[in-house]
Amino acid sequence: MTEKRLTPLAASLPATVPFVGPETQERARGSTFAARLGANENVFGPSPSAIKAMERAASEIWMYADPESYDLRAALAAHHGIPSECIMVGEGIDGLLGYLVRLFVGPGDMVVTSEGAYPTFNYHVAGFGGALVTVPYRGDHEDPEALVARAAVVGAKLIYLANPDNPMGSWHSAKTIQSAIERVPAGSLLVLDEAYVELAEDGVAPAWDVTDSRVIRMRTFSKAYGMAGARVGYAVGSPEIIAAFNKVRNHFGMNRAAQAGALAALADQAYLEQTCRNVADGRERISQIAAQNGLAALPSATNFVAIDCGQDGTFAKRVLSALVSQGIFVRMPFVAPQDRCIRVSAGRPDDLDAFEALLPKALTEARG
Amino acid sequence: MTEKRLTPLAASLPATVPFVGPETQERARGSTFAARLGANENVFGPSPSAIKAMERAASEIWMYADPESYDLRAALAAHHGIPSECIMVGEGIDGLLGYLVRLFVGPGDMVVTSEGAYPTFNYHVAGFGGALVTVPYRGDHEDPEALVARAAVVGAKLIYLANPDNPMGSWHSAKTIQSAIERVPAGSLLVLDEAYVELAEDGVAPAWDVTDSRVIRMRTFSKAYGMAGARVGYAVGSPEIIAAFNKVRNHFGMNRAAQAGALAALADQAYLEQTCRNVADGRERISQIAAQNGLAALPSATNFVAIDCGQDGTFAKRVLSALVSQGIFVRMPFVAPQDRCIRVSAGRPDDLDAFEALLPKALTEARG
Numbered sequence: 001m002t003e004k005r006l007t008p009l010a011a012s013l014p015a016t017v018p019f020v021g022p023e024t025q026e027r028a029r030g031s032t033f034a035a036r037l038g039a040n041e042n043v044f045g046p047s048p049s050a051i052k053a054m055e056r057a058a059s060e061i062w063m064y065a066d067p068e069s070y071d072l073r074a075a076l077a078a079h080h081g082i083p084s085e086c087i088m089v090g091e092g093i094d095g096l097l098g099y100l101v102r103l104f105v106g107p108g109d110m111v112v113t114s115e116g117a118y119p120t121f122n123y124h125v126a127g128f129g130g131a132l133v134t135v136p137y138r139g140d141h142e143d144p145e146a147l148v149a150r151a152a153v154v155g156a157k158l159i160y161l162a163n164p165d166n167p168m169g170s171w172h173s174a175k176t177i178q179s180a181i182e183r184v185p186a187g188s189l190l191v192l193d194e195a196y197v198e199l200a201e202d203g204v205a206p207a208w209d210v211t212d213s214r215v216i217r218m219r220t221f222s223k224a225y226g227m228a229g230a231r232v233g234y235a236v237g238s239p240e241i242i243a244a245f246n247k248v249r250n251h252f253g254m255n256r257a258a259q260a261g262a263l264a265a266l267a268d269q270a271y272l273e274q275t276c277r278n279v280a281d282g283r284e285r286i287s288q289i290a291a292q293n294g295l296a297a298l299p300s301a302t303n304f305v306a307i308d309c310g311q312d313g314t315f316a317k318r319v320l321s322a323l324v325s326q327g328i329f330v331r332m333p334f335v336a337p338q339d340r341c342i343r344v345s346a347g348r349p350d351d352l353d354a355f356e357a358l359l360p361k362a363l364t365e366a367r368g
Numbered sequence: 369m370t371e372k373r374l375t376p377l378a379a380s381l382p383a384t385v386p387f388v389g390p391e392t393q394e395r396a397r398g399s400t401f402a403a404r405l406g407a408n409e410n411v412f413g414p415s416p417s418a419i420k421a422m423e424r425a426a427s428e429i430w431m432y433a434d435p436e437s438y439d440l441r442a443a444l445a446a447h448h449g450i451p452s453e454c455i456m457v458g459e460g461i462d463g464l465l466g467y468l469v470r471l472f473v474g475p476g477d478m479v480v481t482s483e484g485a486y487p488t489f490n491y492h493v494a495g496f497g498g499a500l501v502t503v504p505y506r507g508d509h510e511d512p513e514a515l516v517a518r519a520a521v522v523g524a525k526l527i528y529l530a531n532p533d534n535p536m537g538s539w540h541s542a543k544t545i546q547s548a549i550e551r552v553p554a555g556s557l558l559v560l561d562e563a564y565v566e567l568a569e570d571g572v573a574p575a576w577d578v579t580d581s582r583v584i585r586m587r588t589f590s591k592a593y594g595m596a597g598a599r600v601g602y603a604v605g606s607p608e609i610i611a612a613f614n615k616v617r618n619h620f621g622m623n624r625a626a627q628a629g630a631l632a633a634l635a636d637q638a639y640l641e642q643t644c645r646n647v648a649d650g651r652e653r654i655s656q657i658a659a660q661n662g663l664a665a666l667p668s669a670t671n672f673v674a675i676d677c678g679q680d681g682t683f684a685k686r687v688l689s690a691l692v693s694q695g696i697f698v699r700m701p702f703v704a705p706q707d708r709c710i711r712v713s714a715g716r717p718d719d720l721d722a723f724e725a726l727l728p729k730a731l732t733e734a735r736g
Contacts, residue, residue, distance in 0.1 A: 003581075003608045005525060005557055007474040015614035023434035036431065045430035054426035054625065061422065061597040061629070062413040063404065064590075066391035091459065095618050106375040120620075127616050157373060189373055213371075222432075229429040229624030240371045246383035248495050250463050252488075255623040256597030257422065261429070 018119045034327035035354045037345040042226040047271035053264035057257035065256035086210035093233040105130035113160040116335035141170040144180035152185040162193040167333040169300030174206040184214040198224035200301035213238035225265045230258035282346025306341040313339030322362035386487045402695035403722045405713040410594040415639035421632035425625035433624035454578040461601040473498040481528040484703035509538040512548035520553040530561040535701040537668030542574040552582040566592035568669035581606035593633045598626035650714025674709040681707030690730035
């Protein structure tokens with residue numbers, strides 16, 4: 001039975017889930033995964049001081065969080081050398097993207113993204129009635145020039161660009177990104193998703209310019225800071241854009257312990273650097289495992305590696321299914337030609353031991 | 369400078385905050401509150417086993433939460449004796465109300481609530497372009513009959529009714545609520561906010577009937593379970609309505625530690641019962657303090673008490689300001705005639721000692 005009282009827009013939406021969670025898959029297969037390398041989580045987790053801060057906050061959880069996230073915003077402002085009023089803290093980048101789309105995109109408004117880029121952004125655009133226009137990846141990279149050009153042609157309200165990219169792990173230089181920002185057409189806003197940027201080398205993130213209202217940048221504690229389950233992201237932009245979030249956001253939506261954890265995580269930059277080294281080691285190991293099996297791993301500036309399985313999406317899907325059925329949770333890109341790859345998180349040595357042990361079997365199964 | 373790229377609806381919205389948080393007030397006054405009794409928080413906090421569960425989960429926070437909240441929904445289903453598919457877990461009732469309004473209310477759609485009832489619901493209605501119609505309280509109670517009658521006249525999509533009520537603490541019997549449900553007009557949905565219902569006596573909550581699509585009920589771990597800062601609420605309704613949340617919700621929006629804490633809190637019903645006794649003691653103590661000062665406390669089925677300051681809203685505001693300036697954080701209803709009251713949470717003995725010590729001074733200051 002359909003629910004007739006929904007708005008026409010809501011009635012038209014499918015009750016889809018952008019991603020099926022690993023727990024759902026574990027329930028379906030009747031056992032837990034031996035290695036959880038599919039959800040772009042950072043297995044190295046947060047700084048011990050962040051864990052302590054969250055433990056301490058557990059006994060204070062009777063209090064609502066500060067709806068202004070004042071302390072966290074102040075610390076982020078100091079860290080980045082930008083004013084607090086250019087920062088909005090929210091329930092992960094996913095939550096912030098939902099608010100942003102709601103603010104800028106009404107029914108029929110055009111939005112540009114890459115074919116095969118972040119599905120949750122697309123979900124929000126559809127959810128507010130926006131019309132999505134895509135441009136293809138170019139050599140496994142998002143194509144900033146084409147995105148901006150397409151936005152000018154269709155009069156897009158938003159342009160989505162992730163740097164580094166998910167699901168391919170590729171990246172552009174700060175110069176290339178800055179050049180795209182300079183060419184954002186009037187009336188459009190570039191959503192620069194930098195979820196993975198702390199894991200990239202220097203020279204990937206443009207310098208901050210919070211006077212530039214052509215771009216809003218998304219950052220998170222879910223990836224390099226290892227706190228995906230806490231739900232803390234932040235947007236950085238011009239004060240006018242940032243203030244607009246107060247029109248629609250769930251003001252008391254933040255978890256109090258998560259705020260405390262993020263504050264402590266930010267303060268421990270030495271741990272972040274260690275994580276970056278651990279992740280780099282994991283990426284290197286994944287490349288070696290791929291090579292041992294005659295496959296090529298794509299260069300990555302993130303905490304995951306896309307492995308080119310050497311055939312089409314159907315074949316990669318078979319490899320993925322064989323891995324999943326043997327207890328290795330991985331995912332893969334959604335569209336061709338990126339879907340020739342599987343995507344594997346930079347795990348701990350034992351996670352990657354398990355992957356190394358099972359990949360040959362999975363390839364044999366997929367080929368057979 | 370206004371942001372011209374916003375949707376017309378977003379441009380029309382004020383960047384307001386439904387409530388100014390106590391931390392904001394503390395920053396403004398330059399010192400912390402001696403007693404935090406204004407935000408309808410439960411100072412007795414969660415079960416020790418819930419705190420332990422959240423502490424344990426802190427070191428697993430690198431994983432996203434299960435987007436289905438499967439275990440928590442299963443436990444809630446068993447607890448209430450209803451199917452899991454009739455339960456949607458979300459980021460507090462505030463978050464769930466936002467999704468619900470988005471699903472049912474488009475620009476110009478009518479919504480009925482009580483004059484002076486929950487501002488955050490009104491914020492969501494305005495945020496999606498709905499038109500709010502109010503009916504007055506009747507003897508400090510919401511008026512279910514008038515709400516439903518008004519909904520029939522204006523063709524309301526949603527009717528908001530809190531039982532027990534916030535900010536007055538009053539309540540209706542399950543029979544009265546059931547009778548209102550029976551008279552919800554076709555095309556309308558009753559949003560029954562039961563945030564405080566575990567703190568009420570038996571006979572306030574109607575029996576569950578998840579086949580009845582005229583009502584959706586909102587419950588939370590923020591109040592009786594003492595976990596406001598965790599952000600865990602749930603909606604109970606017919607499977608069709610519950611499934612519709614999947615069209616718009618932030619699927620990976622839950623904090624993983626909060627899920628674990630809620631699961632443990634639900635399992636410790638003995639602690640919940642102790643909290644209910646503590647809260648009842650606190651209510652009784654507030655009534656005594658009010659009486660000592662020649663004021664009347666209203667009967668309450670919640671964890672707060674409205675104290676009638678005996679004059680108008682201007683006077684009550686002066687009492688409140690005097691209390692706040694002396695370090696006692698309380699709030700008050702927004703509209704007449706309810707705004708003759710201040711609203712005080714059932715605190716621990718030392719919280720209420722501080723309130724008792726300062727109320728006479730505050731009244732003298734307000735009268736002077």
